[in-house]
Amino acid sequence: MSLVPLRNLLSRRALIGNLVLRDFQQRYVGSSMGWLWGFVHPAVMLASYWFVFGRVFNQKAPPDSGTHSFALFIFAGFLPWLLFQDSVQRSANSVVESSNLVTKTLFPSEVLPISIFFSNCLQHFLALLVLVIVAAAATGRVEPAIAAVPVYLALLALFTVGISWLVAGLQVFLRDTSQALAVIMTAWFWLTPIFFERDKLPALWMQQVARLNPLAQVVSAYRHAILNGNFPATGDLALLAGISGVTFIAGGLFFRRTKRAFGDVL
Numbered sequence: 001m002s003l004v005p006l007r008n009l010l011s012r013r014a015l016i017g018n019l020v021l022r023d024f025q026q027r028y029v030g031s032s033m034g035w036l037w038g039f040v041h042p043a044v045m046l047a048s049y050w051f052v053f054g055r056v057f058n059q060k061a062p063p064d065s066g067t068h069s070f071a072l073f074i075f076a077g078f079l080p081w082l083l084f085q086d087s088v089q090r091s092a093n094s095v096v097e098s099s100n101l102v103t104k105t106l107f108p109s110e111v112l113p114i115s116i117f118f119s120n121c122l123q124h125f126l127a128l129l130v131l132v133i134v135a136a137a138a139t140g141r142v143e144p145a146i147a148a149v150p151v152y153l154a155l156l157a158l159f160t161v162g163i164s165w166l167v168a169g170l171q172v173f174l175r176d177t178s179q180a181l182a183v184i185m186t187a188w189f190w191l192t193p194i195f196f197e198r199d200k201l202p203a204l205w206m207q208q209v210a211r212l213n214p215l216a217q218v219v220s221a222y223r224h225a226i227l228n229g230n231f232p233a234t235g236d237l238a239l240l241a242g243i244s245g246v247t248f249i250a251g252g253l254f255f256r257r258t259k260r261a262f263g264d265v266l
Contacts, residue, residue: 066228091164162251
């Protein structure tokens with residue numbers, strides 16, 4: 001058996017690791033506090049939600065959400081969305097911005113969206129730690145169901161990378177892709193139950209459509225696992241796994257097919 005495929009796999013893993021580390025370090029380059037800002041930003045965001053929704057509007061979380069804090073309710077749903085949105089939008093220009101590597105070397109351009117997602121994951125973990133600490137302080141316990149979060153994070157990774165490959169490939173040929181993506185993301189955000197629960201949608205068909213939204217599944221899972229202590233439904237998990245797997249494969253095939261022409265266009 002040839003060792004070439006194994007060597008290629010190990011070299012790409014090392015390349016992704018280097019790209020992730022470099023991207024994460026560039027976030028805080030020149031900063032005296034460094035990665036500690038990864039705790040400050042989400043903490044300030046959560047405090048802002050608490051002040052605006054908890055004190056100004058006196059808004060309470062839904063009865064079955066596991067918390068009375070509307071700030072925690074929103075924050076738990078916003079974190080996975082932010083990971084998805086930032087990864088996809090940054091990936092859209094990743095190939096174009098790295099054209100010097102893509103056109104002049106045998107650089108595996110498919111690793112660019114992957115490295116962006118994992119770099120954002122490091123920031124996500126810091127924000128998630130803030131959420132878990134505050135939720136534990138508010139409820140006096142850490143829910144065992146939090147063990148389900150990595151499973152949903154893995155499925156979100158498949159879905160996000162699949163979409164990222166799609167938009168990164170399109171952006172090379174259609175430079176309006178990133179602009180259209182910003183519009184789509186705005187609509188997608190408000191169609192995702194971040195500020196409300198899925199079953200609060202006014203019509204049954206809307207609830208069924210929302211169930212097909214992978215981000216709605218992940219948002220709900222985060223809230224159930226961290227705040228309510230309930231493991232997500234098996235049916236929802238299977239549906240998310242199916243959608244994420246198909247998106248990952250389709251995005252990968254599209255990127256692989258279009259990358260052959262990257263050198264001619266870039």
